Amino acid sequence: MTGKIWFVGAGPGDPELITVKGRRLLEAAGAILFAGSLVDQAATLYAPAGCEIRDSKDMTLEEMTAWLLDAAARHATVVRLQTGDPGLYGALIEMTRPLTAAGIEWAVVPGVSSALASAAAAGETLTLPEVTQTVILTRVAGRTPMPPGEELEALAAHRTTLCIFLSITLLHEVQRALLAAGWAEDAPILVVQKASWxxxxxxxxxxxxxxxxxxxxxxxxxxxxxxASPTLGAADWPELARSKLYDPSFSHRFRRASE
Known part of the structure; x- marks a missing residue:
């Protein structure tokens, strides 16, 4: 019998921000392949004695797939530990397709994204009533091109919250795109490096x-x-639109309006 491969989101960096399920899988793992260039190595401290631990930062996709297949032939639980959430800016589908073809069982455990950890670190909210109810997770085109219609300037035209990944070395392009989309030069911007580390x-x-x-x-x-968000700095605004959920004049299935 072969083992099961788990793609676990390690979260943004703080080893305590991994999910309870993710930690439980690490504690039971016979082998762990972790993204050493991005995931704080402290996350592997949950591994049991004798666990095979391999850093993938110098490996190609084919080498990682081969390692996982070999580990699954020898261990009941194998973990691929990825930064943030496995479904965001990772090679999840590229890695799972050959596993499926080989008949290997696999599953995904989500993780806390750096977008959420960054907002938390700065004490900011990504949405506010009557300001914006939309969050766009995106990046600037680099070696990986953006599909047509997803250029940052086009997305910024919506004037919603933008969480921009993998683009700090292209910050000048972020500035250009936001200004071209009509944002003011004095619009607030937040940058968080290694959120929660x-x-x-x-x-x-x-x-x-x-x-x-x-x-x-x-x-x-x-x-x-x-x-980049119209919500940044809201804690210091003189007035805010009130949330309907907690407004005394608003009824919902758990509470009748008191006014």
């Missing part, structure tokens, strides 16, 4: 006009989330 997290607040200089001053050039 103990002792390594950096939070930079600025505007479209000055965020690049501020990030350069902090030497932020990798592993950073960029958030």
């Amino acid at each position: 103990p002792g390594e997290e950096k939070i930079v607040r600025g505007t479209i006009a000055d965020i690049k200089k501020k990030c350069q001053a902090e030497k932020i050039a990798a592993q950073a989330m960029i958030i």
Whole structure:
């Protein structure tokens, strides 16, 4: 019999932000293949004694697939530990297709995304009543091109929250796209590097006009989330539109309106 391969989201970096299920699988794993260039190695501390642990940062997709297949032939539980959530900006489908073809059982355990961890670190919300109810997770085109219609300028035209992954080295292009979409130069921008990483997290607040200089001053050039949103700084606004869910004048199935 062959084992089962689990694709586990390690979360944004803090080993305590992995899910309970993810930790339980690591504690039972016979083999763990982890993304060492992105996942804090502390996440592998949950592995039992004698567990095979391999860093995948120097491996090709084919080498990772071969390693997982070999491990599944020898262990009941094999974990591929990925940064954030396995379904965002990873090679999940590329890795699972050959497993399915080989008849290997696999499953996915979701993880906390760096987009959510960055907002949490800065004490910000990504949505607000009557401001924006939409969050777009995207990136700037680099070596991986963007499909037609998904250019940042086109998405920014919606004036919703933008969580921009994998783009800190292209911050000048983020600035250009937002301005071209009609955002003001003094619109707030948030950059969080290594959100939740103990002792390594950096939070930079600025505007479209000055965020690049501020990030350069902090030497932020990798592993950073960029958030552009009309909700940024709402904690200091003089007034907010009230949430209907908690408004005394609003009825729902758990509470009748009191006004």
